[in-house]
Amino acid sequence: MTSVPTPDPGPGRQSRPAPHDQRSRPVPRPRPPGPADEPFDLLGIGIGPFNLSLAALADGVPGLAAAFYDQRPDFRWHPGLLIDGATLQVPFLADLVTLADPASHWTFLNYLKHRERLFPFYFAERFHVHRAEYDAYCRWVAESLPSTHFGQQADTVRWNAARGLFEVDHTHLDEHGEAEALDRTYARHLVLGIGTEPYVPEPLRPLADAPAVPVVHSAQYTENRERLLAAEHITVIGSGQSGAEVFLDLLRARPAGYERITWLARTPAFAPMEYSKLGLEHFTPDYTRYFHALPEQVRDRLVPQQWQLHKGIDTETITAIHDELYRRTLDGGWPDAVLTPGVSVRTAGRLGSREVELHLEHAEQGTRSRLVTSAVVLATGYRERPLDRLLAPLGPALRTDAAGRPAVDALHRLELDRSVTGRVYVQNAERHTHGVGAPDLGLAAWRSAVILNDLTALLTGEEHYPLPVRTAFTTFGLGGPPPAATGTATRTAALRHG
Structure with a gap:
């Protein structure tokens, strides 16, 4: 961009x-x-x-x-x-x-x-x-x-x-x-x-060398949707909202009993996004200011730990996925869909001209396996x-x-x-x-x-937009919350003067 x-x-x-x-x-x-x-x-x-x-x-x-x-x-x-x-x-x-x-x-x-x-x-x-x-x-x-x-x-x-x-x-x-x-x-x-730009982890990059097999990042999903649906077996990789939405859309488009979709995620569960009222206060100016003042090594440790604040799945999408899977059991049997968290892709590559091979490892079991698929959607996020x-x-x-x-x-x-x-x-x-x-x-x-x-x-010499001094009920760190807004004091001025 x-x-x-x-x-x-x-x-x-x-x-x-x-x-x-x-x-x-x-x-x-x-x-x-x-x-x-x-x-x-x-x-x-x-x-x-x-x-x-x-x-x-x-x-x-x-x-x-x-x-x-x-x-x-x-x-x-x-x-x-x-x-x-x-x-x-x-x-x-x-x-x-x-x-x-x-x-x-x-x-x-x-x-x-x-x-x-x-x-x-x-x-x-x-x-x-x-x-x-x-x-x-x-x-x-x-x-x-x-x-x-x-x-x-x-x-x-x-x-x-x-x-x-x-x-x-x-x-x-x-x-x-x-x-x-x-x-x-x-x-x-x-x-x-x-x-940002679509991110493909190193082990998955060889998949791009398989032009006859649809291997696309979720950023190009809609333009490749019909090609993906024509594939015999589809694998979605990624545990966040994009992966969930792609999986749900593919699931709804495939006939019952012939879904042939696998969904893999590195996270230990297909986890909901943190959406509690106080949890959302991590997206306030108050928390941004607190975070910026932390030592660099502390900030670097915090960001990966907070993945569920921004990389989880909203509960409506999780519910819709479960409802769709459940509906497909009403006549007996189970949908031909595999959902496996806690899995990472060690290596990947072409297998002939129409398939790719994924070598998988389960973090908790310590086991390894091989998956052959005919299409892959990489819902692996973005990088700055x-x-x-x-x-x-x-x-x-x-x-x-x-x-x-x-x-x-x-x-x-x-x-x-x-x-x-x-x-x-x-x-x-x-x-x-x-x-x-x-x-x-x-x-x-x-x-x-x-x-x-x-x-x-x-x-x-003047700030154009008055901004609130305090935006969260949570007080992040010791030292007390910021003073209540009075007069024309703004958060920008507070930031400028430390």
Whole structure:
């Protein structure tokens, strides 16, 4: 999702969607400025939900010259996982802006109003919306904001000390992804939201060498669904929500008694996601601040232990899977489906031209076995895209931790040498410093507001978005909870002053 610069929509603008009879038509995009143009105050690279949240909130900051770029031709959110009926795992209030600015034009409820769907949503009484609906909402925002620009591929970022600006070299791409022109844009500050990429563990990578056998990551599931269903036997690998949704969809599509599906997971159980009210407070700004203040070795130990906070399966999906399996026993017999947790894949490879062979090991039994299958879905998650290539010229100025990862301060800024006076913010590249909430949609608006407050405080001396000082009933660590909010104190100010 790496992207690039574009033109400044002009200071103080309040963009709005097109009138009623044109509202589905994208706002025309001017081309990115050349080096002679005024620099942006903030240039965003990547337009996923997090930078889109920042773009939407930045739209409400008068005088802020901001632009956001992505190399893709348009916005798409995990299109390979838009399975019929699949829902978002956070409430609709965790949209792009509401938890920072519920009066924003870019709320999910206002999207429904513009689509004349507010009353149907009201009567549906849904707290968790369909993934396809969230994708459509984000596309509405991305197409309506004048600061978002697609078909722009960021290539390199440099610091121009003489001008006190960042230089971003970028390529204009046509609708087919082919290069049209090279350009350079300047910005005072950057925000990197280049997102994550599908992760395939090392033992499973040889499966990609079997072109005649459908072996796909769950990120490409829907586009390969018919090919997978045509396979004699299907194996799903992965214990999280994506693996569960893929397994359920395949199960529902296969005839009773002839399912021939195996579901494998490394976790000791197909476990539900932690969704208790107090457990969810790990996704509050309070916990993020507590986590960031912990020693690096403690943070590194905590993240793997907290897998059930973000890698478990929601109870509705678990229930639906059990209900479907149970329904297939009503006429006697058992479905031809195998669900085995506690299993890891040691090695994998081709077996002829139509099958792959998985060598398995059970953690608790200490036993090994072999599984031959004719299709594999790798629901093995995602990893943060490395920043190295894009930021290579800044390498000497970047500070890292003991593990060589970028050091990120409490305000989501990369820690840079003092010679670089511009700020580089990161979104969803700081789990090692900010914890399990870094990739969570529920913290998107708050993090965007923290970034904008830091920027507006620098540019104007004032923070634009008032934020709560306390957000959780739980007090994380000793020393007592933060004081109750009074006056205009904000969490950003608390973070800035320690």
